[in-house]
Amino acid sequence: MVEFYIPIEQDSKDFGTPEIKGEDLKAITLSIDGWPVTVPEGTSVMRAAATMNIQIPKLCATDSLEAFGSCRLCVVDIEGMRGKPASCTTPVAEGMVVTTQNTALQKLRRNVMELYISDHPLDCLTCAVNGDCELQDMAGAVGLRDVRYGFDGENHLNMEKDTSNPYFTFDTSKCIVCSRCVRACEEIQGQHALTVDGRAFESRIVAGDSNFMESECVSCGACVQACPTAALTENSVIEQGTPSHFRTTTCAYCGVGCSFRAEMRGDQLVRMVPNKDGKANQGHSCVKGRFAFGYATHQDRVLDPMIRDSIDQPWKKVSWDEAIAFAAQRLTNIRDQHGVNALGGITSSRCTNEETYLVQKLIRAGFGTNNVDTCARVCHSPTGYGLKTTMGESAGTQTFDSVQQADVVIVIGANPTDGHPVFASQLKRRLRDGAKLIVIDPREIDLVNAPHVRAQYHLQLRPGTNVAVLNALAHVIISEGLEATAFIEERCEADAYNKWREFIAQASYSPEELEGATGVPAMLIREAARLYAKAGNGAIYYGLGVTEHSQGSSAVMAIANLAMATGNLGREGVGVNPLRGQNNVQGSCDMGSFPHELPGYRHVSDPEVRALFESEWGVPIDSEPGLRIPNMFDAAVAGRFKALYVQGEDIAQSDPNTQHVEAAMSALECLIVQDIFLNETAKFAHVFLPGATFLEKDGTFTNAERRISPVRKVMAPLSGKADWEATAALSNALGYEMNYSHPSEIMDEIARLTPTFHGVSYEKLDQLGSIQWPCNDEAPEGTPTMHIGNFVKGKGSFVVTDYVASEEKVNKRFPLLLTTGRILSQYNVGAQTRRTENSQWHQQDVLEIHPLDAEDRGINDGSPVRVASRAGEVTLPAKISNRMQPGVVYTTFHHPVSGTNVVTTDNSDWATNCPEYKVTAVQVKVAVEQADWQARFKQFDEQQKAHLSAATQEGES
Template sequence: MTNSIDELDSMSTGSAIFAIGTNTTECHPIMGLGMLRAAQRGAKLIVADPRAITLTQHADVWLRLKPGTDVALLNGLANVLINEGLADEQFIADRTEGYEDFKSTVMRYTPAYTEAITTVPAKLIYKAARIIGTASTTATYYTMGITQHTSGVDNVRSVANIAMLTGNMGKPLTGVNPLRGQNNVQGACDMGALPDVFPGYQKVHLPDIRKKFSQAWGVEIPETSGLRIPDVLHEIEHGNVKGLFVFGENPMRSDPDINHVKHCLEKVDFLLVQDIFLTETAEMADVVLPGATFAEKDGTFSSTERRVQLIRKALDPIGNSRPDWLILAQLNNCMGIDTKYDSPEDVFDEMRSLTPSYKGMTYSRLENEKLQWPCPSEDHPGTPILHIGEFIRGKGSFFAAEYRDPAEMPDEEFPLILTTGRVTAHYHTGTMTRRCWGLDGLSPEERLEINPADAARFGIEDNGYVVVTSRRGELRARAQVTKRVPEGLTFVTFHFSESPGNILTNSAADPETGTPEFKVCAVKVRAGSAEKHPAKPYEVKTVCA
């Protein structure tokens, strides 16, 4: 996030919130509540989402776009902002570049043209653009409804275009604010858990950066980047990756086209999995290392707003389980790599000594202060708002993106679009939440949302079982006939092992990031039977109140 979560508490009349591709009240409930409270105080709320969600019920404008048409919608909004004189010309002149090429592109995306692509009525595009352009401040929030497309990078750049176009960057109550999809995913990325960067997003291909880390670690680091997850699977298929170490991840449920994932995991010579439960992926492993839960280890979490938070364990790890940092250090030592860490603080101190954005953070400061990176020195207060005065790269760059269709569109054989997401009761692949009776009782099985018109067309009854099929696999779920989804669209989650949503999804990915297109694939639906619906793969236990 360029800005901070608590800014929602200051939004009221005159402010605007633009939520696109985010079911915030279900996936980030605290922030969703903050948005609703801001709307109650008078802030204007614009929501772009194909499904009827809690936010759309409270929105001043609901832009119900066709899945995968975000670039067209955002270009249409930009078209109105420019043509109606609502662009911040001074901000554009002083702080950005590439505007004329961008302007030339979006001039073709008239509201009428945009409506033809997105199905959003032109009058609503005008209304939303006018709110964004006339509000004293507009803050934009998005999640995986923007990123999990083959056009995900173009989507994000297009979101940033709107913020720069209206001067809503580098000041309070504004910004481009991605809400990360998992706890500490921000921290994992900050620490360099990406194939082309060291901690602090320092690029592997830069010789001076590589030299710095080589000297600190006592090894020669190659100049080539590592592999993204789709590339790893590709290399396994071609025999170039023989072993795989998976920790804190359950690709047998979280990755797209899990039949293909299963094929790849079965092909490796050695699969090592480190986790807190015996997940579907761990069940396939040659060796499983028991990790510790968040309550059993010390360390830091970095939240979606770049805030680094110190955590202390509540109890010692159970049995043979150990904290992740200790397992990794001991594995290094077993392989002859001398790794001398006595605590997570040692690891953190080494990292911050090599990472300018974290350099000013110490455990003693984190005990008492709320710090957001960049924090370059120990007397620096942290940075609640990015890009004040100038962008990190100097000038903000407009990017002229063109709409392109998702990788897989409905046809005669597979006439419906499937999109995937989450429900409040469950987290990610359900590894923890499905073992909690209180949460699993709220949402005990997969439900396919289907529009009444489509249900009638395919003989589907509400609350009856259905079989959903894509080009990659099929699952059985209970039907929820509802107008939450428009005609032609269906929805499932990926929380349920007995009905794994990602057996259907397409592994086609954004060419720049490798992020798969979880939000659009083509399916067909037919009535099923309860007798064929498999039982739960494990007993739900009372592990939380």
């Protein structure tokens, strides 16, 4: 593989040659500067000129925003038209004759630019964006050589800077009020945080009532990217200078899988800029992917392997060879003494496909057991089970772009603006264009009342009643004859449908009968069901609020039933779309991380499948499924399970019933943790192998839309090894040879063994940018939309989904239901985002509680409260919020000091053991002690530093 970087100069902010959509539009032929050109009807003169590589000067226009026509630089002459119209807002017409350059136009543009410059600081040589400034470029393009107007008159040169945002600075003195930032905030992000205040000379851009941090700004960076001057500039650019080169890679946060240009100066990462060619994000980003990359070089990074004989001893820094030898010896001793089933491993949804594949291969071929599981177990394992059962494939059906064709969208158990913000921006854009929205969630998420977006229906159900609500929706569709009969007859199994129809038509599943259980008024369910069933295109998007329940698999199948019953599958604008939590949840599942499935979701009991892998791997594979994560914990406590290899996962913080998890970790004779930081799990480890961030490795991630995207190294691994290299070294030390020189060779092996990946290669990824599986001979460039014509399994299977109430019920002792979720600025257990400036927005987890519940308990806003369940108790600050319904409380789990999962129980999904995080019966009381939150965080930080210090001292000694 050839390593290379692309100079920044090769990718300017110029208008370029834009993609012109609308092939079915009428073709228009016109003349520009004497040359004929044919473009689709509706194309602007500026875009038509760009197709001929004629670049008309501009400032307010950009290829990512609607035309505005305010800067007056892009004026042209059009034969027969009065004045000099703006080319960005003037549509082409048949026979139009356009002149883009002559003496009069040049003089006019120079005069306009002169006015801009007369109220702009002339500090180009010391300006942070010198050489990367469109105002500077346009001054050169129009030939401006002198400014006749003095700077001693009224001007804006001494305006104060807004430095409130930790990631960028707003220098008002350099703002030309082109409104690109305002339009980017509205059109791309849909946030409306910026406005133009005043008129004429007094006009200026304002954020909220005072500054960016106190406004509705979500720090997505769209305004910074849109700004043509240095008015909005990344602080990293101000501090380090403009980048010199970049390499395209994929974000390692949520399941959207945004493509970014990692822009470098030497070997230093200056900024992450969303890639305009990124098919998942199309040039947009969120605060995490755009700005929160500082954790990669944070001082808390552990860069040396460490070992210790027991967890009550300090860490000892050692070489890679010594750490690998130590780990291999321990594993070998345990295997020889207790057998292969005493060993196991956990793969990571944060690591690449190639690295995850190698870990499960190590467990199966090197350890000799199927005791491998993944952190995807605790989030989306019901998705795999439910979708494979009903439609034959364990993944979502559409591209993110598909939502632009939807007429009605159901969002259930997901909060896209916080968990998947770039997709949420796409969704809000479609809603502003007229699509209808149904939200099914116990909490009033942002989409219910977002700016310029309002849900038609919010079905505010009680936690744990998803299946009841979904069945009630289906009951209305069937009982009122709203089902898609032709689709069902053609595409679905008749016997399964008839059985399901008889089940769902029962009076016990009517909205009226279930109203007492769900808390949702029957009429709202009836109206929502009619809206979805009558939609031309109806799409369903769901998240962890569906899967993390004791009936998670049932809920996924109920969603599939609903989509099949209404014919909303197999085309654009419809579908069943899981919003995956972490960056590679889909990929970790694809790669065979479950104890019963080999890569490609093929059961280990299938002799033909095993024979394929045995031939490639050269060892026999056990035909019996191994232990799932909860079974590993139980077996460890019972003394039967002795060794665990954990790759990139903090199970002591993220898994439910923390006390039980810690008891299992304490019982292990060998715990190997591979991560970038000493996390909560590492406190119980005997071997610590330093991990690499996504910036330090090559590989691929697979996002929520099955999109396989390239991850490309922009800096050398700070610890000396990428994660795949560490796994291979351990395997070799155990006697099972893994000899790869590059991750591309691992992908080649995956492609040989996995039907849905047969056509995937690094060469093709470099050519296409990304690929949605299945990618094979039938679909050599991938499959954007699944189940066109027929389902993967042939006929779709309706499944009876009985509503079974959760065992976790409220009572006098625990009268409230706790549900959990995420917040925009933080990610998962917070290991990465807590080590960035994102903590300025969310410094601690809080407990949201309805005013009535707070009043009953004497709780004030900000008061420390004790949250107790049958599993444990924690103390959190209270936040009184009308987002909650009475009887339900809510918190996040981003801070280990909060210990949210101390109170969650070990209840789990009936089919997959996915934990029931979303339903925990609790009591909330004012804490007796007045907790000093800052002191608690300081104490926690000091404990972490002491942990590192002990390792350093031992290593030095």
